[in-house]
Amino acid sequence: MDEPELLVEAGGGVLTVTFNRPRQRNAMTWGMYEGLYEACEHADADDDIRVLVLKATGDKAFVAGTDISQFAEFSSGQDGVEYEEKIARIVNRLEDVDVPTVAAIRGFCVGGGLGIAAVCDLRVATRSARFGIPIARTLGNCLSMNNYSLLVQQLGPARTLDVLLRARLLTGDEAAAAGFVAELCDDDDLDSTTDGVVQTLLGHAPLSMWATKEAVRRIRRAAIPDGDDIVSRVFGSDDFHAAVAAFAAKQPVVWQGR
Template sequence: MQFNNILVDTHGNIAVLTINRPNKLNALNRETIQELHEAFKMLDSDRQVKVIILIGSGEKAFVAGADISEFAHFSVEEGGQLAAKGQELLFDFVENLSTPVIAAVNGFALGGGLELAMACHFRVASHNARMGLPEVSLGVIPGYGGTQRLPQLIGKGRAMELIMTAGMIDVDRALNYGLVNHVVSQEELMDFCKKLAGKIANNSSVAISHAIKAVNAGFKNTSNGYASEIESFGACFGTADFKEGTTAFLEKRKADFPGM
């Protein structure tokens, strides 16, 4: 599949998805959002791919925001449709993807860029990364899930301050807040993420997909997280991965999960 704005590179069971608009600091336009949707869907359907790492091209930005030139003259209706479509195609889609997605935040992650990083299952940042939601400085609010995911990750008070000041935070504060899991040098970022991905890939992909579903349910007002966990836990008992995992444990050997 050919893309204009992204690169897909798969080695073994780890895929690296690169947003490739360096002249725009990897800003998200509608075409890029559509391409990311298609790439994530393709990789999620590939049983060989166990983990996806998402990164921006170059050394300056993960994603510096949405492409403002594309929607500066939108009407109220068009603005609402922009947010709804973007959340459906990319941000909610990534959050609920059955394949784990690690955001390798290698520079500025602002606005839609931070919202995309937050939609991933967890984040690793390089020392030069800076994060923020500056939308109110443009007379708008975060529209790709930022007002919801940021409080879930760092708490309501901190999220309110970050959104209302339209400021940026460095990686030390992001780590302290729990917005990122790890901070490493830019040179180490990809190797570190691949090492984490390798640890994840050694485990049951079926069980991990159930875990993602159960954890996400706990953050939705329309779902009972505990009930979702019970349902997913029970469903694992009917999988080949469960049979292999428990058999390997009893036989004192390393499991070779079939991913079924």
């Protein structure tokens, strides 16, 4: 019997969500996204939960984006708009969780994985972790305004442009230097370092931490403009459809800019 793609376990005041598709580098399916949403609901409904932790199975990736096979049926720009709305529903729900959220990151944290990590309150990562959204050299798609806002808030506009335009991945050390990673550790120390962060949070005043989270969330969302026209143009482009087909065929794509 196959193991669940998402594991959820409560204990000691902590709700732990584990992404569990190691052979696919924990690429997110819709079922996993919905499971993450339900875990957020669980965290807020259970008074015993004081911290939510996200982690992953295997040493290759935290989350390597959304499973690209789910893009194969896109036929118009509106499909892209609806996709980004679905992602925003999950990401915003994670941001809305009342208790502190911690992402424990080893390996690749890219695409949708970076969005999930970015919306967590604190990130613990190994030096071998890699962070980025290399869509400019892979699928030729774009992000929602919500996700651009997250990256600008967490990395700053200059570094966001560098990471996205050059499609490069930040090392663990670079992410820590940028302030994106709160605690950096060796590969073998991820669990113990994460536990140290969690234990600190468990000892702090819940309402003080909630107020800080809520204030930062409101500041970020208050400044988000509409961007559906951007998403529709890019997801409806010939380049995007050609790139999805090329990815499935393991062939290079020739960008046309249309």
